[in-house]
Amino acid sequence: MIRYAIIGAGAVSDYHHVPGIRLDPRAELVAACDPNEELLEKRRTDWNIDKLTPRYQDIADDPDVDAVVIATPNFSHKEIALACIAGGKHVMCEKPLGLCAAEAWDMHRAAEERGVRHMTAFTYRFAPSMRYLRHLVHSGALGVPRHFRSQRFLDWPETSWGWRQYKAQAGAGDLFDMTIHRIDFAIDLMGPIASICGAVAQFVPRDRTADGSPCPPSEVDDWSALIGRFANGAVGVWEGSTLMKGHHNNGFGWEWAEINGSEGTAVYRLTEPNTILLGKPGESLETVPVPDEFLVIPGSPRDPKEGVPSTVFRYDLVYELTSAIAENRPATPGFDDGARAQDIADAVLESNATGRWVEIGG
Numbered sequence: 001m002i003r004y005a006i007i008g009a010g011a012v013s014d015y016h017h018v019p020g021i022r023l024d025p026r027a028e029l030v031a032a033c034d035p036n037e038e039l040l041e042k043r044r045t046d047w048n049i050d051k052l053t054p055r056y057q058d059i060a061d062d063p064d065v066d067a068v069v070i071a072t073p074n075f076s077h078k079e080i081a082l083a084c085i086a087g088g089k090h091v092m093c094e095k096p097l098g099l100c101a102a103e104a105w106d107m108h109r110a111a112e113e114r115g116v117r118h119m120t121a122f123t124y125r126f127a128p129s130m131r132y133l134r135h136l137v138h139s140g141a142l143g144v145p146r147h148f149r150s151q152r153f154l155d156w157p158e159t160s161w162g163w164r165q166y167k168a169q170a171g172a173g174d175l176f177d178m179t180i181h182r183i184d185f186a187i188d189l190m191g192p193i194a195s196i197c198g199a200v201a202q203f204v205p206r207d208r209t210a211d212g213s214p215c216p217p218s219e220v221d222d223w224s225a226l227i228g229r230f231a232n233g234a235v236g237v238w239e240g241s242t243l244m245k246g247h248h249n250n251g252f253g254w255e256w257a258e259i260n261g262s263e264g265t266a267v268y269r270l271t272e273p274n275t276i277l278l279g280k281p282g283e284s285l286e287t288v289p290v291p292d293e294f295l296v297i298p299g300s301p302r303d304p305k306e307g308v309p310s311t312v313f314r315y316d317l318v319y320e321l322t323s324a325i326a327e328n329r330p331a332t333p334g335f336d337d338g339a340r341a342q343d344i345a346d347a348v349l350e351s352n353a354t355g356r357w358v359e360i361g362g
């Protein structure tokens with residue numbers, strides 16, 4: 001049995017990770033950590049656990065914890081991960097891994113040196129449609145991949161994002177919160193990115209909370225975009241925004257990722273994760289069901305017919321980490337994938353600041 005602790009008992013732990021632990025018969029939730037004592041008390045009943053602490057070091061030192069999920073504000077990921085790695089814990093950490101790529105690579109190095117499993121919570125990679133798209137690209141079914149395209153549009157209220165809107169705590173806005181997932185898709189599907197030209201913009205001050213109280217204004221982008229060239233000669237275009245009115249879709253927003261190859265086009269959509277759109281030369285895009293073998297990751301006990309399709313694939317992340325621990329193999333996506341995506345996200349900020357294309361180092 002792999003004994004998990006949650007560090008950061010907020011929204012994403014409750015929505016994605018705790019249900020994932022519950023579904024995995026090889027995993028058990030044994031502890032939770034959060035400095036917000038009121039929330040921690042609530043989790044005692046929500047999650048039915050009695051080992052609770054406001055200090056992550058208690059978890060790092062606890063011999064009865066095998067693995068941790070770190071789901072705290074971005075600025076704290078590195079220090080918590082390094083403490084848990086030093087304590088010999090396997091670590092899943094939320095994205096972005098750090099406030100910059102150097103932090104993410106430090107985390108990767110520490111995990112490799114200590115010999116623990118490491119995983120970046122790039123959730124959307126687990127969507128059935130994304131898994132099938134990956135199979136089509138890598139099996140050559142689309143021919144030579146030429147273009148990658150990603151659109152992630154959210155229709156969020158223009159009120160405060162809390163810690164997410166301050167550079168010291170979040171690093172960046174839409175770019176680090178949303179576009180970084182799509183940078184990861186692109187690298188996973190198309191291979192390394194060789195150069196990019198990026199831009200970010202901020203339209204909204206978000207100087208009020210949802211209840212109307214004043215707060216310090218946002219310092220981060222609410223729109224981010226890049227164009228890029230892949231090492232294999234293909235090109236990519238990405239755009240993300242939280243200000244896309246009319247793209248609410250029950251909170252799931254609009255998400256479209258597309259590959260155009262020499263023999264065909266395939267499209268992933270978050271709101272239709274159990275189908276893809278497929279187009280052959282001279283024909284129009286058609287809806288194709290995702291084959292059963294791609295609906296869950298291999299071995300996952302999750303019933304793909306249960307729950308909200310755009311949500312439930314996220315429960316497979318914990319299954320992947322538990323499997324990697326049990327099989328003594330790397331987890332996917334690892335901290336190296338998280339760091340590679342962050343190299344590109346950092347380059348977007350650099351390109352935005354200098355007005356120039358940025359070459360991506362090896």
Ligand SMILES: NC(=O)c1ccc[n+]([C@@H]2O[C@H](COP(=O)([O-])OP(=O)(O)OC[C@H]3O[C@@H](n4cnc5c(N)ncnc54)[C@H](O)[C@@H]3O)[C@@H](O)[C@H]2O)c1
Nearest residue numbers: 008009010011012033034035036071072074094095121123
């Ligand atoms: N992969 C995804 O799809 C996805 C989705 C949402 C959020 N996230 C990421 O997850 C992380 C958390 O986001 P969230 O929406 O759950 O935020 P949140 O604000 O709801 O929760 C964060 C929690 O961390 C706690 N915390 C702060 N410092 C801590 C510390 N030192 N030790 C332990 N706990 C601490 C806070 O009290 C809070 O309860 C962020 O990095 C975010 O980018 C990823």
